[in-house]
Amino acid sequence: MARRVITLTAKQALEQLSRPGPHPVLRGDLALVGLPGVVFTPATGLGLPAVAFGHGWMQPVRRYHGLLRHLASWGVVAAAPAVERGPLLSARVLSANLLTTLDICTGVRLGTGDISVDPTRLALAGHSMGGGAAVLAASSSPKVRAVVTLAATETRPSALDAARSVSAPGLHLAAGEDRIAPPVGHSEAIASAWGGPVQLRLLPKASHLGFTEGRHWSELMLDGRGERGAQKIGRAFVAAFLLRVLLGERAYDSLLDEDSKGAELVLQREGLRKPA
Template identity: 60%
Template sequence: MARTAKHLLDELTRRGPHQVLRGDLALVGLPGVVFTPAAGLGLPAIAFGHGWLQPTSRYRGLFRHLASWGVVVAAPGTHVGPLGSARLLAADLRTALDVCVGVRLGEGAISVDQDRLGLAGHSTGAGAAVLAAADDSRVKAVATLAPAQTKPFATDAARQCQMPSLHVVGGNDLVAPPKSHGELIAQSWGGPTQLRVLPKASHLGFAEGRHWSGLLVHGKAEHATHRISRALLTAFFLVHLTGEKKYLPLLEESTKTAPVTYETVPTLAG
């Protein structure tokens, strides 16, 4: 029997079948973390860009969740200060993908397929992911959470991106309001794209735990936001990096908790 979007959402909010390992990118000269399934060859991998002022530790739950479903996640811990450069973070995201492809992880038991690479990010780190995607032909899929405009402009870089993209924005985001950030990036995207709004999510709703930056940036960690965004990103990368069509209904159908508000055709098929 065909699975509905709701059933698939419920499935992907739960931890996946893989045990997860955590590593340190600093061992190869790049500050940051890497999360992987305990074993596997030819795995998909993404590099993730952190939000403004946010340490990578605020996304550990997301990284562990993706890795439990078989996706390697590398997250540079660079440019976390108030004057951090989106352009340089984009370069570090590409370097993180180089590391995933070029270094055997997990004592040699884990390898990444160079044809299964993606990018993701939150806030300005999402904008940096768009900048990186525009300059890296290896990237097959891009997902953003509450994407924020950057310099160079993410909207300009988006026009050069032909790979599928998913943009998840918060309806209660006062830092990067959907209409002036995520929606403009989606509308500028050169390839198939989809924009989804989480009606009650704030800008920092996608981050985890507590951090002093909450005094400067609107919002706080939100369990419901984590639950839905993790499921959507997991489905998106499993479909586009591994060819797992089982989760297409979740990506193709609008849901009450994450309605589709903008889409170009055929966004997530094929």
């Protein structure tokens, strides 16, 4: 008998996915296996999907702990390497460490050995320069099945050039009030060049740092600060996208398919969704 699928409205999906999911969450230290960073996992589960997350320029990984924990509560192993934390961040090095993080997640039994990751259900994500690094990493790895960026910035080597060779589905969330990486020259350009299925959404009131959590001295140099509205929308859309692409979850299709006042659909090329 076919499984009955209950599809929520976009509003219902946003409210549900912006709250913690049903899974208890464990936190671990990537340094135990040789790479500084953090990993959040559901308390149990075999063959889980996983995402490696790249931090923004001068941003400590702790500013994304809420997002990582949120994804784990929805059944996705979420890890972030704590590397390239100085002002001379190398997008190339960070992208390599993102792929190493995925290798760790798939090659090591997590928790007490009762948590594992399916190597065919892997994703990359990142904020600011970490978003650009995620694009670079995806362009060089066929094992990546999904990519998400939050207020992505162009990088050296060029994330824009790399985007042309990424065939995995991509979701790009741009900040309308971003004066560090204005969408036109960064997120929109990357999305327009994307080689595979792609969706670009604009959060009109969000700033460049809107997706980050807590406070940090870098706010004295950079534009904006952590914003609850951007965090809520970001968590919901990232969760919906990863659950859809990596697990084929269809209950939240309306959130990904419809326009939204808080996350305007600017660009979409077909093929984002798996066939029913």
